[in-house]
Amino acid sequence: MPGIGAYTAGAIASIAFGERVPAVDGNVLRVIARLAADRGDIGEPDTRRRFTLLVTQMLPAEKAGDFNQALMDLGATVCLPNGEPRCGLCPARNSCEAFRQGLTAEIPVTTQQKKRRIEDITVFVISCDGRFALRKRDDKGLLPNLWEFPNTEGRLNAEAAAAFARSLGVTPIEVYELPEARHIFTHLEWRMKGYFIRAAQCGAGEPPVWATADEISRSYSIPTALKTYEAFCRNPTAGAGKDLRQSERGEPS
Ligand code: SF4
Structure with a gap:
């Protein structure tokens, strides 16, 4: 549908209709990059596709919309950009590779960061x-x-x-x-x-x-x-x- 991108389509389908599909915005890309300590450039389509696949594999059998919203909220309020995540408040801290390895300031990698x-x-x-x-x-x-x-x-x-x-x-x-x-x-x-x-x-x-x-x-x-x-x-x-x-x-x- 014109004007509806993959993120919006995923958000509508999962939140409004309960479908088990991912909704991956910039916040989610950042969270996934840090959780996995993945240095893929989140500005690159290949990395976005790879991370979208990862989120798809993580989706629960039910309430995918809640899961998507939780990931987005985590990125918007706790796993903040520019090297300032609030890891002390993060419920995912024990599963986060970037936190464990002290890489939260370096990840995610973006095209901007390279410059x-x-x-x-x-x-x-x-x-x-x-x-x-x-x-x-x-x-x-x-x-x-x-x-x-x-x-x-x-x-x-x-x-x-x-x-x-x-x-x-x-x-x-x-x-x-x-x-x-x-x-x-x-x-x-x-x-x-x-x-x-x-x-x-x-x-x-x-x-x-x-x-x-x-x-x-x-x-x-x-x-x-x-x-x-x-x-x-x-x-x-x-x-x-x-x-x-x-x-x-x-x-x-
Ligand atoms: S522990 Fe820190 S870097 Fe990891 S997901 Fe939570 S806020 Fe983000």
Whole structure:
């Protein structure tokens, strides 16, 4: 029938008429790829056909519509795209090969993923008198108009990190390395290195803006990509490394 694709036909037949046929949308393709840890490109017709066959084999004898809906819901609400599945909430976790092998960020493979650009950036959580430095992103491009912690391209060492902080008008007293993080956008992946910098002298005016942890969570939209570092505003040095400037000051580590 014109305008009715395989997915819609399968959904109508199984949900409305109880037929034992699959309904495979993008959410289902992602779930199946992860459950099987299958690196087939889900943008390719061959992979879609193969996964559709797999779902067909998994269908229960009765209530195929419920099964199809459950798979779609799992993909839409738990097995989320862009490397952010909520595996801790997933009822299929014990059967999931991607979870078992730690591959949930790499699977599913898509044509887009093959073209994804990787950017190294260094993120700075700069603290001064209980407030943290923020700046606003451009109104064009990636994450327009959102607030962010100061950051710069590349992977800076501690010395360069302190110099970067000074370029913002602050005087670093302590410099801690934070855990690394990454975030996957559709065409881009950020690989982030982080520093927590305790500063003695806050820069004045904008940028940067200075805000407390409460003000940040209440009034500033920090992108999900940087949430790992927002956590350090509440608990600054938990999980951070040692003060990297101790050695400069001749203090024992
Ligand atoms: S365990 Fe994680 S990756 Fe596997 S199906 Fe569940 S949400 Fe998806």
